Amino acid sequence: MLRRLLIRDFVIVDHLELEFDQGFGALTGETGAGKSILIDALSLALGERAEGGVVRTGKDKAEVSAEFDLASDSPLFPWLEENDFDTGTGTCLLRRVIDAGGRSRAYINGASATLAQLKTAAEWLVDIHGQHSHQSLLRTDAQRGLLDSHAGHSALARETADAWRVWQQIRAQRKAAETDAEAGAGEREMLEWQLKELERLGFEPAQWLADNQEHGRLTHAAGLIAGAESAVEILDAGEVSTAVLLDRILSTLRDLVEVDPALTAPVELIEGARIQLSEAAHELARYRQRLELEPERLNELESRLQAVTAMARKHRVGPDELPALQARLTARLGELRLTADPAALAEREASACRAYEVLAKQLGNGRKKAATRLSQQVSEAMQGLAMAGGRFEIALLPLDEGASYGLEAVEFRVSANAGQDLKPLAKVASGGELSRIGLAIQVIASQAGDVPTLIFDEVDVGIGGGVAEIVGRLLRQLGGDCQVLCVTHLPQVAAQAHWQWSIAKETRDGLTLSRVQPLDREARVEEIARMLGGMKITETTRHHAREMLGASTA
Numbered sequence: 151m152l153r154r155l156l157i158r159d160f161v162i163v164d165h166l167e168l169e170f171d172q173g174f175g176a177l178t179g180e181t182g183a184g185k186s187i188l189i190d191a192l193s194l195a196l197g198e199r200a201e202g203g204v205v206r207t208g209k210d211k212a213e214v215s216a217e218f219d220l221a222s223d224s225p226l227f228p229w230l231e232e233n234d235f236d237t238g239t240g241t242c243l244l245r246r247v248i249d250a251g252g253r254s255r256a257y258i259n260g261a262s263a264t265l266a267q268l269k270t271a272a273e274w275l276v277d278i279h280g281q282h283s284h285q286s287l288l289r290t291d292a293q294r295g296l297l298d299s300h301a302g303h304s305a306l307a308r309e310t311a312d313a314w315r316v317w318q319q320i321r322a323q324r325k326a327a328e329t330d331a332e333a334g335a336g337e338r339e340m341l342e343w344q345l346k347e348l349e350r351l352g353f354e355p356a357q358w359l360a361d362n363q364e365h366g367r368l369t370h371a372a373g374l375i376a377g378a379e380s381a382v383e384i385l386d387a388g389e390v391s392t393a394v395l396l397d398r399i400l401s402t403l404r405d406l407v408e409v410d411p412a413l414t415a416p417v418e419l420i421e422g423a424r425i426q427l428s429e430a431a432h433e434l435a436r437y438r439q440r441l442e443l444e445p446e447r448l449n450e451l452e453s454r455l456q457a458v459t460a461m462a463r464k465h466r467v468g469p470d471e472l473p474a475l476q477a478r479l480t481a482r483l484g485e486l487r488l489t490a491d492p493a494a495l496a497e498r499e500a501s502a503c504r505a506y507e508v509l510a511k512q513l514g515n516g517r518k519k520a521a522t523r524l525s526q527q528v529s530e531a532m533q534g535l536a537m538a539g540g541r542f543e544i545a546l547l548p549l550d551e552g553a554s555y556g557l558e559a560v561e562f563r564v565s566a567n568a569g570q571d572l573k574p575l576a577k578v579a580s581g582g583e584l585s586r587i588g589l590a591i592q593v594i595a596s597q598a599g600d601v602p603t604l605i606f607d608e609v610d611v612g613i614g615g616g617v618a619e620i621v622g623r624l625l626r627q628l629g630g631d632c633q634v635l636c637v638t639h640l641p642q643v644a645a646q647a648h649w650q651w652s653i654a655k656e657t658r659d660g661l662t663l664s665r666v667q668p669l670d671r672e673a674r675v676e677e678i679a680r681m682l683g684g685m686k687i688t689e690t691t692r693h694h695a696r697e698m699l700g701a702s703t704a
């Protein structure tokens with residue numbers, strides 16, 4: 151749900167920080183007070199088109215940030231992770247900055263984002279229903295998704311899409327096999343020859359490392375032997391070796407220790423050095439005994455290393471990449487062998503098609519039942535929303551070959567008044583009618599919906615009296631399942647809200663600015679009374695307002 155909204159230097163807003171509650175909230179105020187400015191600002195954070203004219207006069211830029219709390223099972227989480235946006239806070243922060251020239255920057259959870267990414271994330275978070283706002287229900291994919299969700303077939307729809315992709319992949323392989331049989335045969339022969347070469351080489355990374363180390367040792371064997379022998383001679387084997395010299399020094403100093411005990415420490419250090427030199431000489435002697443000149447083994451290793459290097463150079467890879475190359479060639483050869491038999495592919499294609507059709511028909515049957523039920527329920531709701539005689543219908547349009555989403559397209563159609571033909575929902579002319587129809591659909595399908603925040607801007611256009619009260623009750627009912635915000639002029643609608651804000655203009659330092667005031671119980675009475683009676687508020691209108699607020703909580 152929408153938790154916070156920050157607006158800076160947007161139209162007539164200098165600085166607003168708003169915290170939203172759950173349930174149904176009403177935004178009220180006099181005409182021209184700027185109620186829809188909040189919705190317009192939020193729309194920018196959701197990825198709507200930006201113009202430099204929204205920046206407040208005299209300022210360089212406008213900024214809007216919208217913070218949303220996400221449920222633990224929100225479908226937005228996988229998308230955020232897939233696109234490398236932080237998910238650790240359990241929230242989603244959408245931010246938009248627009249400069250006076252109309253250029254804008256977008257951010258998601260503090261990271262730079264494209265406008266397309268901002269719009270995609272917003273589709274999981276908010277639906278704005280109004281005459282000048284984007285509405286997901288106008289998109290055919292959203293209509294289809296809502297129907298499948300209402301029918302409880304979202305998982306089946308995903309399975310159908312997966313089966314479609316498998317079918318289309320095999321179909322493409324079969325067509326390629328039929329048209330490229332000769333070219334495929336040549337590639338198969340080449341791959342088979344290349345794989346035989348790699349198999350004969352028998353390259354293994356661990357052995358390659360060991361061979362290189364052994365080759366380095368044998369290549370320098372003569373130098374290693376000479377060096378070890380020379381070191382042993384100097385340390386311990388020669389007539390004037392280091393060991394002989396140290397022994398002479400120790401013999402002299404040991405006699406002198408009896409004269410001056412202060413020489414004890416140097417004698418002990420030299421004795422320790424003599425022992426370590428002796429051990430080093432013995433280790434070098436043993437090392438020398440293990441060393442041999444092995445020209446035959448050296449030639450064998452050089453041939454082996456040259457063969458590996460030549461093979462890697464031939465395929466333009468490093469020696470360590472040869473196993474991965476072999477795996478890729480093997481996989482490609484398997485694909486070509488499969489496509490070498492168009493008849494077998496055709497059989498697999500037919501099997502995949504049948505599997506898709508079974509799922510698609512099952513999905514279609516579920517859609518038919520849900521479409522009938524939802525069409526009837528929405529049509530009934532329309533009768534109480536100033537659209538007497540109006541009808542709503544979900545049309546299922548057969549497709550010639552089917553698609554990833556099934557064997558039929560889904561189209562929402564509506565007739566707002568008696569005697570009018572049904573037309574696609576996207577072509578309904580009246581914004582007010584569209585808002586109310588969307589309201590009816592959302593109330594009925596809200597239990598199955600994924601979008602946690604719904605906003606209705608001017609849903610009360612063209613209605614009043616009892617119809618307005620029905621709209622208010624529907625919004626309050628909807629607020630029990632998700633967060634609902636509504637910009638309204640009607641007291642019957644506002645009185646049904648769980649909470650209410652008043653939006654007004656004020657003049658500060660010669661500038662006209664927008665002000666938002668959360669209303670407590672008594673302040674709501676005054677605001678509802680103003681909406682009932684205009685500028686002159688009487689005790690009668692206050693009494694009526696209290697009755698309306700009391701009835702909403704009864």
